[in-house]
Amino acid sequence: MKGSVISVLVVLAVLDRLAGGLEHRSYDYTKYHTMDEIGFKSTTPKKAVWMDCGIHAREWIAPAFCQHFVKEILGSYKTDSNVNMLFKNLDFYITPVLNMDGYIYSWRDKTTRLWRKSRSPGTGNCTCFGTDLNRNFYANWGMVGISRDCCSDIYNGPTALSEPEAKAVTDFLGAHQNEVLCYLTIHSYGQLILIPYGHPNISAPNYEELMEVGLAAAKAIKAVHGTSYKVGTAPDILYANSGTSRDFARLIGIPYSFTFELRDKGNYGFILPEDQIQPACEEAYQGAMSIVNYVHDKNFKSAATTATL
Secondary structure (H helix, E strand, O other): OOOOOEEEOOOOOEEEOOOOOOOOEEEOHHHOOOOOOOOOOOOOOOEEEEEEEOOOOOOOHHHHHHHHHHHHHHHHOOOOHHHHHHHHHEEEEEEOOOOHHHHHHHOOOOOOOOOOOOOOOOOOOOOOOOOOHHHOOOOOOOOOOOEOOOOOOOEOOOOOOOOHHHHHHHHHHHHOOOOEEEEEEEEEOOOEEEEOOOOOOOOOOOHHHHHHHHHHHHHHHHHHHOOOOEEEEHHHHOOOOOOOHHHHHHHOOOOEEEEEEEOOOOOOOOOOOHHHHHHHHHHHHHHHHHHHHHHHHHHHHHHHHHHHO
């Protein structure tokens, strides 16, 4: 993976229980798509950006966005000097569908369309399936915005990192925490950009900078189709929560960590009409690139300026 322009991952070695929760399958994306398909070789580890989509099964616009993002950057790096420069200095780790088994289940029929959680079997006497993967990370786990009812949509699991999906992301980020500069996790809905932390009594040490970067991203989004996004912490503009991947990334030292909540504001909710898919992706792409460009320029342009002084 050291030499890749872009590394596209779909949670390595995650157990997929498929729709019925009975069959197990291991997904290894690298078996089918090598990490070195597109060059810009590097003999040393590069700094990186992580993006994941589809941690909640019913948020179908999120995986669509990850695919759009990959298409745009791969389609432009040869002709766009800015994207070309990003690829020279950064690797991109993109997980199009983090909650693979839940996502498959949500496509089964109309009764499963709004499924949110994973499909892990219940433990103990619980007969309900699934854990909310975005409450299962080791980041103030179990403190606020969760349920201990295993049938709840926001059940945080029997223990932190009980779910293989959350464990896979945690292990990967832990192994690359000195390389990953930016963590973007894509959700819907609400038209929000959330910054750490989900606990109302804890603030990120770079809160002001995160707000500045988030507001610039919201401005870039609005410039595309006029769509307004709010920026802030989850307790301030959504609701308090804990055990999220966004908060975990910031806790382990990844300085720029954001959650995008894509269209809309509730008129259609998770059932976003087909004619909104393309514009939702187009505007979110500009917002994400605003953040990526900021992170890149702060780490590479400032270093280049210092070296020439």
